[in-house]
Amino acid sequence: MTSKIIYTHTDEAPALATYSLLPIIRAFARPAGVTIETKDISLAGRIIANFPDRLTDDQKQTDALSELGALAKTPDANIIKLPNISASIPQLVAAIEELQSHGYDIPDFPEEPGNAAEQEIRDRYAKILGSAVNPVLREGNSDRRVAAPVKEFAKKHPHSMGAWSSDSKSHVAHMSEGDFFGSELSVVIDQPTKVQIELVSSAGDVSVLKSDLELQAGEIIDASTMSRQALRDFLAREIDAAKSEDVLLSLHLKATMMKVSDPIIFGHAVTVFYKDVFDKYDDVFDKLGVDANNGIGDVYAKIEELPADQQSAIKADLEAVYQSKPKLAMVDSDNGITNLHVPSNVIIDASMPAAIRASGKMWGPDGELHDTKAIIPDRCYASVYQATIEFCKRNGAFDVATMGNVSNVGLMAQKAEEYGSHDKTFEIPHAGVVRVVDAAGKVLMEHTVQPGDIWRMCQTKDAPIRDWVRLAVSRARATGSPAIFWLS
Numbered sequence: 268m269t270s271k272i273i274y275t276h277t278d279e280a281p282a283l284a285t286y287s288l289l290p291i292i293r294a295f296a297r298p299a300g301v302t303i304e305t306k307d308i309s310l311a312g313r314i315i316a317n318f319p320d321r322l323t324d325d326q327k328q329t330d331a332l333s334e335l336g337a338l339a340k341t342p343d344a345n346i347i348k349l350p351n352i353s354a355s356i357p358q359l360v361a362a363i364e365e366l367q368s369h370g371y372d373i374p375d376f377p378e379e380p381g382n383a384a385e386q387e388i389r390d391r392y393a394k395i396l397g398s399a400v401n402p403v404l405r406e407g408n409s410d411r412r413v414a415a416p417v418k419e420f421a422k423k424h425p426h427s428m429g430a431w432s433s434d435s436k437s438h439v440a441h442m443s444e445g446d447f448f449g450s451e452l453s454v455v456i457d458q459p460t461k462v463q464i465e466l467v468s469s470a471g472d473v474s475v476l477k478s479d480l481e482l483q484a485g486e487i488i489d490a491s492t493m494s495r496q497a498l499r500d501f502l503a504r505e506i507d508a509a510k511s512e513d514v515l516l517s518l519h520l521k522a523t524m525m526k527v528s529d530p531i532i533f534g535h536a537v538t539v540f541y542k543d544v545f546d547k548y549d550d551v552f553d554k555l556g557v558d559a560n561n562g563i564g565d566v567y568a569k570i571e572e573l574p575a576d577q578q579s580a581i582k583a584d585l586e587a588v589y590q591s592k593p594k595l596a597m598v599d600s601d602n603g604i605t606n607l608h609v610p611s612n613v614i615i616d617a618s619m620p621a622a623i624r625a626s627g628k629m630w631g632p633d634g635e636l637h638d639t640k641a642i643i644p645d646r647c648y649a650s651v652y653q654a655t656i657e658f659c660k661r662n663g664a665f666d667v668a669t670m671g672n673v674s675n676v677g678l679m680a681q682k683a684e685e686y687g688s689h690d691k692t693f694e695i696p697h698a699g700v701v702r703v704v705d706a707a708g709k710v711l712m713e714h715t716v717q718p719g720d721i722w723r724m725c726q727t728k729d730a731p732i733r734d735w736v737r738l739a740v741s742r743a744r745a746t747g748s749p750a751i752f753w754l755s
Contacts, residue, residue: 271304277352314373426624441650445501447645448645451491467699493721506539540607564604594637622639680734694721701714
């Protein structure tokens with residue numbers, strides 16, 4: 268029996284819950300001779316751990332995430348990992364400012380590094396941004412299922428579920444071409460090799476995007492691309508459609524875990540929706556360092572540096588956008604925080620289930636629930652939510668007191684699939700062809716790309732795939748539930 272359990276200290280609500288939950292866990296574990304040790308992997312803790320050279324001895328913290336990453340590879344590891352912040356840039360900047368206000372000599376986040384020192388700081392912060400914790404700790408595949416007592420409690424005390432109407436106008440809008448789903452290529456690696464990701468210009472010039480990427484025998488690599496132009500055309504059409512359909516406009520991404528690709532997609536949604544403002548104040552925003560990938564909140568924050576009359580003019584033009592465009596789904600109606608304010612405010616695997624539980628509706632600027640157009644650009648994620656909406660329109664809301672449950676076995680070990688894509692995702696600087704070339708010079712995959720397209724590659728090792736199948740089959744046999752392999 269493992270004599271020690273590691274309990275992680277994280278952020279916000281889980282951190283608050285720890286004050287009541289951790290003593291209970293310790294009380295149950297103590298008679299069994301099990302000790303509970305805590306490790307700080309909160310956002311603030313990870314920032315502090317990455318800058319020991321700038322802190323006093325009293326302020327320094329060990330790199331708990333690295334320690335747990337090593338521990339997770341051992342047979343005796345037993346880690347309780349609480350939900351943690353997968354920080355967007357606005358969240359990271361806010362955490363840095365809070366630490367600085369408490370006397371920590373933490374450097375500012377350099378949005379556009381101007382020298383080698385700033386680039387080194389940016390590289391350190393890159394390890395903290397987005398889903399930095401899960402890829403390190405998830406050395407195994409996931410086995411998620413609801414405990415029987417929890418399920419019984421939910422049946423006896425069902426949470427609220429909004430009623431569904433067959434004439435609900437809520438729906439999912441996704442691209443029909445030019446997305447990751449429509450462009451994916453994959454290759455199985457026969458023998459160990461190294462590959463290089465290259466961008467070849469129309470003139471034949473080769474830029475190396477990533478080199479010396481080691482691959483194992485049996486490993487699967489896949490690559491796909493999202494067209495900037497197709498994305499922006501799609502967003503413009505759907506924004507206009509939301510206005511004519513008289514529904515809220517909402518955008519659902521995962522800009523936390525998909526920390527390279529999805530903030531870029533989010534930025535396009537911001538600049539398309541607020542196109543008139545970004546066109547009119549292009550030079551001003553450029554001088555202020557406005558980054559649309561950080562949301563329209565970045566505009567509101569940066570224009571505070573301007574004279575009052577100029578601020579008022581920009582705010583008036585932003586207000587004109589709200590009057591002429593469809594109503595936006597809101598994160599905080601009382602304070603005017605929209606779906607497009609910060610990329611991390613609306614995360615698809617939380618926001619879409621919440622909308623489905625609320626009759627397919629989201630909160631509008633008036634503080635009331637309204638039908639919504641849920642924009643999920645990539646078809647990889649969109650179809651399951653549209654199918655659920657269609658089911659609820661036909662059959663009404665799910666009944667928590669009577670419905671069953673679905674366990675989930677996830678393929679994620681050793682940074683499988685999108686978990687390992689961050690360092691192989693690129694915003695393309697110029698037209699050409701992105702190709703993956705092995706050590707023998709053979710082109711394994713290639714995509715024609717245009718400036719601003721997003722290209723990404725994932726890799727999945729053979730052992731995690733075999734373990735995923737084994738785990739799924741063994742769980743299906745143990746529970747008597749059918750095993751459904753979802754490969755799309």
